């Protein structure tokens with residue numbers, strides 16, 4: 393198992409007559425981040441529950457840390473950490489006490505330094521001696537992850553670890569994930585933020601309709617869908633027609649009055665394109681460069697956006713929209 397932290401074949405799980413996982417298989421290399429993406433209800437949490445021994449599958453061979461989850465439950469449990477499950481935060485205890493309790497459970501002696509270190513690392517030092525019930529949602533999540541790290545598990549399952557966190561806390565989490573991986577820890581991450589998978593994961597599996605519909609590195613997934621293009625919007629259909637004649641590689645959308653022109657997105661290519669328009673006395677109302685991101689991949693594969701919020705954020709971040717007057721001004 394040296395190089396394979398998790399190996400799954402033919403994993404099947406049904407609830408009544410509803411097939412949630414229809415024989416999925418994948419491998420996770422030791423010391424890597426593997427991210428499972430999928431629309432709501434796709435079966436991500438069910439997968440985590442099976443891999444962490446909390447739920448029995450109907451079929452499948454599953455090894456975690458080299459142990460069989462069906463017959464070596466105890467060994468699997470001692471090799472893994474799970475946020476939000478084993479490491480349940482006790483609201484009546486302080487942050488420090490919660491961490492101490494976890495250290496006691498794992499039979500770690502003289503854990504004082506370990507506990508203070510974790511409180512510092514998760515920016516919880518100031519609130520360390522306040523009851524967890526007074527913590528914000530983000531602070532609780534951080535405490536939860538800190539508790540998972542007690543005992544340095546080799547494989548960590550993070551089920552949507554940054555949902556609801558502010559951007560700064562999200563970045564802190566990302567840094568911690570990167571540090572863990574650099575130290576050889578394996579991370580199994582489910583997330584609804586595609587940029588998070590893009591940032592952190594070496595391999596991504598997209599789960600939809602009970603099956604893995606795509607699997608690869610973020611770059612491989614992005615290459616599966618149409619590439620970078622420029623989107624031009626015109627004021628009238630006549631202008632769109634003229635532009636489509638001048639730029640024959642473009643794809644027209646009459647209802648939107650747009651022309652989508654493939655481009656490598658370099659400033660040289662963009663300048664050439666604008667020159668072509670100017671030579672033909674054409675002016676676009678809107679000019680934007682669009683690079684495919686994981687949201688596009690997700691949409692193309694599952695037919696639905698990842699989630700309203702992240703899809704909207706991503707559109708903003710990947711499209712550089714300039715009013716035509718600005719873009720063509722020299």
Ligand SMILES: Nc1ncnc2c1ncn2[C@@H]1O[C@H](COP(=O)(O)OP(=O)(O)OP(=O)(O)O)[C@@H](O)[C@H]1O
Nearest residue numbers: 407408412430431432433434435436437438439584
């Ligand atoms: N105990 C259960 N009994 C019956 N159906 C269940 C049970 N647990 C989950 N399901 C159903 O199985 C499907 C998969 O659920 P799961 O929680 O694994 O999805 P998910 O991908 O984690 O979704 P989300 O992103 O919304 O958390 C859902 O349709 C859910 O309603």
